[in-house]
Structure formats: C-alpha cells, structure tokens
Amino acid sequence: MFSKLLSSQILIYNIILFFSFSLSVNFFVDFEVVNYIAYVLFHLTLVYLVFYFFKFYLFVLSFLYGIFFDVFLIDNISPHLISFLIFVALFYFTKKYLLNLSSNKVSFLIIFITLSMFFFEAIIANLQFNYPINFENLFRLFTTTIILFFPSLLIFSKIDKL
Amino acid sequence: MALSFKVKALSRSRIIKNTFLSFILLLSFILILFSKSDYFVVNKFKSISNSYLHPITSFVVAPVKFANNIQNQFYEFRNLKVENNILKEEIMRLKKWQALAVHNSTENRVLKRLLNATDNSLSLVKTASIISRNDFMFSKMININAGIKDRVINNMAVVNHRGLVGRTVDTSINNSRVLLLTDPNSSIAIKTISNESYSLLQGAEDGVHLVSSFNKNDKMPKVGDLVVTSGSAQVFPSDILVGKITKITKNNFYVLPFVDFKNIDYVQIVKTK
Incomplete structure (x- = not known):
C-alpha cells in the first residue's frame, strides 16, 4: 500500500511543494541561494502541477499556500494568494485551449x-x-x-514516469 | 433517459465546483479585506499559523540548517587565527573604554542625585533567542522564543548590545515576531544627538539602510551624526541607539543602523521603567 502511495506522482509533487515552501519561509543568511532555489522551485512545481495534473483540489492548495506564503513573508495577506488563485482560475477557464498546445509551447508557457x-x-x-x-x-x-527550469523539467518528467 | 441523467449529473458537479470556487474566491476577498483593515481575526490567524506551522517547517528544513551550521563552523575555524588577533586588539580597546565608562557611570549617578532627576532607564522584560528568520524577499522579520507567557505584548521595543533592533508584532503564547528597523513599513521616531533634529525613519529600498520619511521643521542633520530614538511616538523608549547618518540627499537622509541584522542571535525585549 505504501509503495503504491509513494509511487503516486501527486504525492511526490506535494512533498516537493511543502519542502520548497518550508525552505522559502526559513531564511538562511549565509545560504541565501537555497531560499531563492526553493522559492523558484515552489512556483515551477505549482505551475507544472496545474498544467499536467489539474484537479479541483489545486484551488484549495493554492489558497492555503498563498495565505501561508503571505503570512510568513509579508505578514499581510494578498500578493501570493491573489497571484496563485488568478493563475489557477485562468488555467481552469482556458484549459481546453491550453491543453491543445505542443509540449514545447507548454514549457515556454510554464x-x-x-x-x-x-x-x-x-x-x-x-x-x-x-x-x-x-x-x-x-x-x-x-x-x-x-x-533551474530545464533540470526541474527533467526531474518532473522522471517523476511522471514512476 | 441515460443521456438526460448524464447531463444532470454533469451539471450538478459543475454547479458544486463553481459554488466551491466562488466560496474560495469570496473567502480570499474577505481575508484580504480583513488583513488590510487589521481585523483581529486575521491577527489571530497569523499568530496561530506562526505557532503551529512554523515548528513543522523548521523541522522539515533541519537538515539544511545543519549543513548551514557546518559550513559556518568551517569558515569560522579557517579564520580563527586572524579573528583571535582582532579580538586581542578589541579587548585592549574595550578595557580602556571600560575604565572610562565606570568613571562616567559613577559621575552620572552622583549628578543625578544632585539634580534629584527621575531615572528613565529601561527595564528588561525578557531575553530571547532567534528561532527563525522571515526576512527573505519582502518583509524584514524574525521570530523569537518569547511570547505572551513571558509578558511580551505587541509593540514592545527589541534591542541588542548594539542598539535598537525593532518592535514586537504578532505575539502568540510562546513566540513573537519582530519587525526589524530595516522593514519599509517600520516607522521610528528619532532625534540626532548633536542638533536634536527630529525625524521619522523607515527601511530603505536596499534593505540595509534607514531613510527619513519626515523631518520636523525641515531641519537636516549632518553626515556622521548619531541617531537615537526620540520616544515621542510612545512605541520605543527614548535614547536607544539607532545608527549613524551616512548620506544626505535633497529631502532625505540615510542612516546605517548599528545593529548587524545578519548576525543577531539574542535580543532583549525592553520597556520604559
């Protein structure tokens, strides 16, 4: 049962999301590059997840991560919440057009x-x-x-093949 | 029949989805509105997420913290000899200052007694250590391990051995967040020691300096002047060291804080006696 659960791509993507979120909100003064990588990785993973594994729960996920990013990084709720929700909502309403695009175009869109x-x-x-x-x-x-874009896409495609 | 059932089921699921989406959007709107108006529900939410989610994220990043500590220790070990020599010189210098300080302190006490002056020195509420930092990208904040149970409340002054660090915001039972001086939304009422010109300071764009946002009577100080809290905004006690004026432009002046915000380990929460 566990192997089935661990091999599930969605679970792995969610672990990546939570790990990169945790790294983004804990600032390392002498290791600043880690924060930048984690912050970028979070955004890339979220966009990739929405493009290739769109489920309605992603609205809730974006809502929660948006709020927590705002609370931890800005101490006020708005920028991340608005940006994440607008992106997921835009995808939701235009997905029938976006999914017809070639993989190259989707990569550039990401x-x-x-x-x-x-x-x-x-x-x-x-x-x-x-x-x-x-x-x-x-x-x-x-x-x-x-x-980070091409290495992360490579890793994501490996995860997709699991 | 089957087709009509399918259409009904489809439309029902779409209605549920759209209702749910509207609910999330409405909730987001309410949260943004409450956050803007500083409503207590949002403050409560912030302190709860700080108390419960923060330990989890800290636990998740523990291996990276460990690697970071090892890297720091390695660099410190490499610079040990040079640092030792610098410290020896520093000790010599400080010993001279100590003798002078002891003399001044005694003289000060005697003069105060002669003038029958009221002592307005600070009282220590709690010494706390930093548990994590949130000064990446936007706001400049740190989390400390002192909260309501240690009698820490919002808007208390936070200092260290070098001077003013910031003020407490979002206090929860065990933890508090400190808004650093370098945050663009922090505002400190200050005065210069030399000509007593009064101003308001806020964090500059570079995240290192403080910039004046208001000068009383348009009186501009000089480069090199020392800046202390004026105590007029009733948030910070008066006469706490803030920094030194490094640059003056047409309408503003820039202050370099005495506190090294990249190397804060312990802070003290203080209030006026």
Whole structure:
C-alpha cells in the first residue's frame, strides 16, 4: 500500500511543494541561494502541477499556500494568494485551449507564467503594502528560474514516469 | 433517459465546483479585506499559523540548517587565527573604554542625585533567542522564543548590545515576531544627538539602510551624526541607539543602523521603567 502511495506522482509533487515552501519561509543568511532555489522551485512545481495534473483540489492548495506564503513573508495577506488563485482560475477557464498546445509551447508557457507570477507578486506587495519593487531580487529570481527550469523539467518528467 | 441523467449529473458537479470556487474566491476577498483593515481575526490567524506551522517547517528544513551550521563552523575555524588577533586588539580597546565608562557611570549617578532627576532607564522584560528568520524577499522579520507567557505584548521595543533592533508584532503564547528597523513599513521616531533634529525613519529600498520619511521643521542633520530614538511616538523608549547618518540627499537622509541584522542571535525585549 505504501509503495503504491509513494509511487503516486501527486504525492511526490506535494512533498516537493511543502519542502520548497518550508525552505522559502526559513531564511538562511549565509545560504541565501537555497531560499531563492526553493522559492523558484515552489512556483515551477505549482505551475507544472496545474498544467499536467489539474484537479479541483489545486484551488484549495493554492489558497492555503498563498495565505501561508503571505503570512510568513509579508505578514499581510494578498500578493501570493491573489497571484496563485488568478493563475489557477485562468488555467481552469482556458484549459481546453491550453491543453491543445505542443509540449514545447507548454514549457515556454510554464517559464513565462512563473516569471510573471514573481513580477505580479512584487507589484501587488508594492501597491498594497508599500514594499518597494526590488529589481535585484527579481533579477536573481529570473536567473534562478532560467537556470533551474530545464533540470526541474527533467526531474518532473522522471517523476511522471514512476 | 441515460443521456438526460448524464447531463444532470454533469451539471450538478459543475454547479458544486463553481459554488466551491466562488466560496474560495469570496473567502480570499474577505481575508484580504480583513488583513488590510487589521481585523483581529486575521491577527489571530497569523499568530496561530506562526505557532503551529512554523515548528513543522523548521523541522522539515533541519537538515539544511545543519549543513548551514557546518559550513559556518568551517569558515569560522579557517579564520580563527586572524579573528583571535582582532579580538586581542578589541579587548585592549574595550578595557580602556571600560575604565572610562565606570568613571562616567559613577559621575552620572552622583549628578543625578544632585539634580534629584527621575531615572528613565529601561527595564528588561525578557531575553530571547532567534528561532527563525522571515526576512527573505519582502518583509524584514524574525521570530523569537518569547511570547505572551513571558509578558511580551505587541509593540514592545527589541534591542541588542548594539542598539535598537525593532518592535514586537504578532505575539502568540510562546513566540513573537519582530519587525526589524530595516522593514519599509517600520516607522521610528528619532532625534540626532548633536542638533536634536527630529525625524521619522523607515527601511530603505536596499534593505540595509534607514531613510527619513519626515523631518520636523525641515531641519537636516549632518553626515556622521548619531541617531537615537526620540520616544515621542510612545512605541520605543527614548535614547536607544539607532545608527549613524551616512548620506544626505535633497529631502532625505540615510542612516546605517548599528545593529548587524545578519548576525543577531539574542535580543532583549525592553520597556520604559
């Protein structure tokens, strides 16, 4: 029973989500790169999960992770919650068009959505809570996303084959 | 018949899904609204998630913390000899300062007695250690292991041996969060020691400096002036060291805090006596 449970891709993706969430909300001053990698990995995994394993429970998952990210990183609820829910809702209403796209196009769409989410979160945090848009942080996130994108897709495709 | 049943079942599941989606969106809207208006339900939710979810995430990242500690220890060990020499020089310097401080302290006590002045020194509420940091990306916050059970309440001043660190927000039974001075949403009423110009400071965009957001009487201080809390906003006690003015622009001035926010291990929560 356990082997069946462990081989389930959804469970593995959820473990990745929770692990990367935990790493993102615990800042390591001398190990900052870990936080960036975890934060990017969380977004990439969420977008991938929504694209390839869309289930209605993902709304609840995005809702909870959105709230907890906001509570831990901003101490106010909004940017992550809005960004995650808008993305999942947009996918839900346009999935019949998006699923017809080729895998290459979907890959580029994943990277584009991830980058847009970072930007969107920064804008909402700036508009609502006066946090300045830190372009250095955004640049680091964008670079990490581009570096991490292909290795993570490779890992995800291995997980899919389990 | 079968077709109509299928259509009915499909539409029912769609109705349930849409209702559920609307419920989630409505709940999000309410939470955002409450969060903006600082409603107590959201504060309660924040303190609960801080108390229960944070230990779980800390447990999950324990191996990474362990690796981080080993890396730090390795670097410290490598720099041991250089650091030892620096510390020897520091001890010599501090011994001279100690002699001067003891002399000044005695003189101060005698003068206070002569003037019959009221003592406004700080009283220590609790010394706490940092359990985790949340100053990644947006807000600048740390979590400490002191809460309501230690008589810590919201908006108490938090200091360390170098000066002002921040103030407590979101206190729960065992833990509290400290909003650091470098957060763009923190606001501190300060005055300079030299010409007593009063201002408000908030965290600058770089996450390192503090920038003035309001200057009383448009009186600009000088570069190199020391900045202390003025005590006028009733949040921080007066005369706690904040930092040194490093840059002045047309309308603002920048302050480099004395506290090294990357190396905080222990803090003290204080209040006015």
